[in-house]
Amino acid sequence: MSTHPNTTPPAAPVLDASGVSAGYGGRTILQGLNLQVQRGQIYALLGSNGAGKTTTLSLFLGFLAPSAGSVRVQGTDPVTDPDGARRQLAYIPENVALYEHLSARENLSYLLDLAGQPEDAQAIDQALQAAGLDPAAHGRRVAGFSKGMRQKVAIALALARKVPALLLDEPTSGLDPQATAEFNRLLALLRAQGVAILMVTHDLLSAADVADRIGFIDAGRLVEEVAADSAASGDERFDVRALHRRYAAQGVAA
Numbered sequence: 312m313s314t315h316p317n318t319t320p321p322a323a324p325v326l327d328a329s330g331v332s333a334g335y336g337g338r339t340i341l342q343g344l345n346l347q348v349q350r351g352q353i354y355a356l357l358g359s360n361g362a363g364k365t366t367t368l369s370l371f372l373g374f375l376a377p378s379a380g381s382v383r384v385q386g387t388d389p390v391t392d393p394d395g396a397r398r399q400l401a402y403i404p405e406n407v408a409l410y411e412h413l414s415a416r417e418n419l420s421y422l423l424d425l426a427g428q429p430e431d432a433q434a435i436d437q438a439l440q441a442a443g444l445d446p447a448a449h450g451r452r453v454a455g456f457s458k459g460m461r462q463k464v465a466i467a468l469a470l471a472r473k474v475p476a477l478l479l480d481e482p483t484s485g486l487d488p489q490a491t492a493e494f495n496r497l498l499a500l501l502r503a504q505g506v507a508i509l510m511v512t513h514d515l516l517s518a519a520d521v522a523d524r525i526g527f528i529d530a531g532r533l534v535e536e537v538a539a540d541s542a543a544s545g546d547e548r549f550d551v552r553a554l555h556r557r558y559a560a561q562g563v564a565a
């Protein structure tokens with residue numbers, strides 16, 4: 312008779328980079344990167360300019376192939392199946408590009424059509440509302456929208472597409488503290504729905520408010536990884552404010 316362990320095996324990470332090296336034109340940028348983001352987890356990636364943060368996002372998006380190691384998005388290899396990987400992902404760049412002459416509602420409708428997931432008007436308004444966009448703005452052209460409002464349209468798209476993974480590049484740079492807090496609440500909402508979130512940021516203190524794990528990348532290597540809620544542990548190594556003092560002094564964290 313075979314015996315079965317009582318514990319269920321840990322689920323495979325939604326975003327998984329294992330032993331990854333990658334670069335551009337023979338120049339190695341990432342070296343042996345191991346980075347995993349689980350379902351319902353927010354991972355904040357910090358590092359100085361040029362450390363390789365955006366390059367890491369590019370790997371998951373299939374814009375760049377690793378020279379060693381493997382990358383998976385919900386089990387899909389973005390090198391061999393970039394469309395399959397991107398179907399599992401929403402990507403929110405620092406500046407969200409939308410169709411300027413279209414309203415928020417029309418943008419969402421069109422972008423969902425492009426993604427092969429058309430939705431009716433009610434579902435579109437529900438997604439915009441869940442993303443925190445004022446209903447008065449749903450029918451307005453996005454040309455006059457602030458960065459925060461554009462992000463809400465992009466988050467609404469992620470919500471409507473029901474993607475398992477979200478990638479964000481510098482989402483809170485240029486947002487005021489209130490908009491940052493509001494944005495963090497939206498991320499927490501997505502986390503509660505089980506989305507795996509990887510966020511590149513320089514804002515360590517804001518990241519610590521919302522992230523479950525914080526990783527620090529330096530010259531293409533993950534040099535430190537901490538659980539963000541361990542500030543109360545009393546262990547100096549895991550004290551977010553101590554980390555902030557250290558990394559701010561190095562110019563890595565704002």
Ligand SMILES: Nc1ncnc2c1ncn2[C@@H]1O[C@H](COP(=O)(O)OP(=O)(O)OP(=O)(O)O)[C@@H](O)[C@H]1O
Pocket residue numbers: 335340358359360361362363364365366367
């Ligand atoms: N398409 C590209 N072709 C060649 N080199 C590139 C390309 N993109 C990035 N690099 C180089 O790779 C290195 C890492 O860049 P990356 O954009 O990943 O850094 P980053 O950590 O996101 O920095 P930042 O905080 O400035 O956005 C940099 O030296 C950059 O110049």
